[in-house]
Amino acid sequence: MFKRIGAALRQFLSGRYGMDQLNMLLLYVNLFLAIVVLFTGSLWLNLLTYIPLGIIVFRMLSKNIPARHEENRRYLQLRDRLKDRYNRYFRCPKCKQMVRVPKGKGKIAITCPRCKERFVKKT
Numbered sequence: 001m002f003k004r005i006g007a008a009l010r011q012f013l014s015g016r017y018g019m020d021q022l023n024m025l026l027l028y029v030n031l032f033l034a035i036v037v038l039f040t041g042s043l044w045l046n047l048l049t050y051i052p053l054g055i056i057v058f059r060m061l062s063k064n065i066p067a068r069h070e071e072n073r074r075y076l077q078l079r080d081r082l083k084d085r086y087n088r089y090f091r092c093p094k095c096k097q098m099v100r101v102p103k104g105k106g107k108i109a110i111t112c113p114r115c116k117e118r119f120v121k122k123t
Contacts, residue, residue: 016061017068023059023076024053088123 030052037046061067081089087100090111099110105123112119 015063015065017063017065018060020059020068020072021079022072023056025075026056026059030056088121090121092117092121093119 030049031049032066033045033049033052037049059068059071086103088103089112090101091097092099092115094117095112095115097112097114099112101108101110101121101123103123107120107122109118109120
């Protein structure tokens with residue numbers, strides 16, 4: 001009986017997205033909210049803890065793997081940009097390419113590597 005249940009579960013989960021770094025962040029947010037609810041006892045905050053949990057389950061069981069991969073890639077890109085203390089990021093006004101320049105250099109002329117557009121920004 002347990003072999004049939006295990007086989008059915010494996011078949012159901014095959015082709016699903018699973019866990020990634022964005023899901024782990026949502027899990028930590030959920031855990032933090034649950035701890036806050038323990039100390040405050042707020043009913044509204046308790047209901048709020050179900051939102052990240054629902055998103056986690058939706059993303060784990062999703063079969064749209066390219067969309068979930070793109071969401072995770074964008075999260076990782078944002079996380080890396082927030083960790084980067086030595087560079088500033090600007091978008092090229094012409095082609096919208098992301099350009100990284102060093103911080104603390106004052107006003108500099110930036111040349112886009114893709115379209116060679118020059119624009120001036122303060123770092």
